[in-house]
Amino acid sequence: MSLDSVTEDIREQARARAEEIRSEGEAEAEEIISEAEAEAEEIHEQREREVERQIEQERDQRLSSANLEAKQKRLATRRELLQQVRDDVEAALVDLDGDTREELTRELLAAAATEFEDADTVEVYGRADDQDLIESILSEYENFEYGGETDCLGGVVVESDASRVRVDNTFDSVLEDVWQESLREISADLFDEEQ
Structure with missing residues (x-):
């Protein structure tokens, strides 16, 4: 065997090994990218769920607050009306x-x-x-x-x-x-x- 053919064999083996390493690297890179994309998607979905939960919670709090305020206003109006009735009765008693x-x-x-x-x-x-x-x-x-x-x-x-x-x-x-x-x-x- 000649030196050229040995050199060519070594080069061929090096190219094959380089191709193999490159293929493995690309496969690993694709796997890493795929895992990263899946993780990013999961994080994105989790954040969306958290935001939706937060929005729902804030909506419930505001609705509850509005209901409480409305109830307080109704009670205040009732107290005012009852006081007006009592004032009218007292005035009627004075005017007997x-x-x-x-x-x-x-x-x-x-x-x-x-x-x-x-x-x-x-x-x-x-x-x-x-x-x-x-x-x-x-x-x-x-x-x-x-x-x-x-x-x-x-x-x-x-x-x-x-x-x-x-x-x-x-x-x-x-x-x-x-x-x-x-x-x-x-x-x-x-x-x-x-x-």
Whole structure:
């Protein structure tokens, strides 16, 4: 064998080995690229899912916040309407005409008087505008006298130092009791709700 043929064989083997290494390198490169692309796609899909979850979460939070705000506004409106109704009732009580006011005041005083049957002196307080009315009714009671004015819509506050009893039979206290007992019904009527 000649030196040329040995050299040619070595070159041929080197070319074959180089081709083999290049093919293996290309195959490895393609595999690496393929794995990288698959990983990139998975990362991309994962990020999309995270973004979608975040968007959904933010949407739910905003919807929840909007619902809460709407509920708070509805409750505030209800409170305002209920307060307006109460204010209207109080105004109507203040504006009661003479006969109705006298009848109610007599009933409230009579109910309170039962607590003071053995008292020597009983003082009755009322609305400043009702002083004459109260004094005329008190003329029918023994040991009862007008004690002065108290801040109320009408009715009477009756007390005796001797018995240390105080009865608040004002329109205000009666209204408060009725209001608390009937608030659910009033609310249902105002807002067309079932009870």
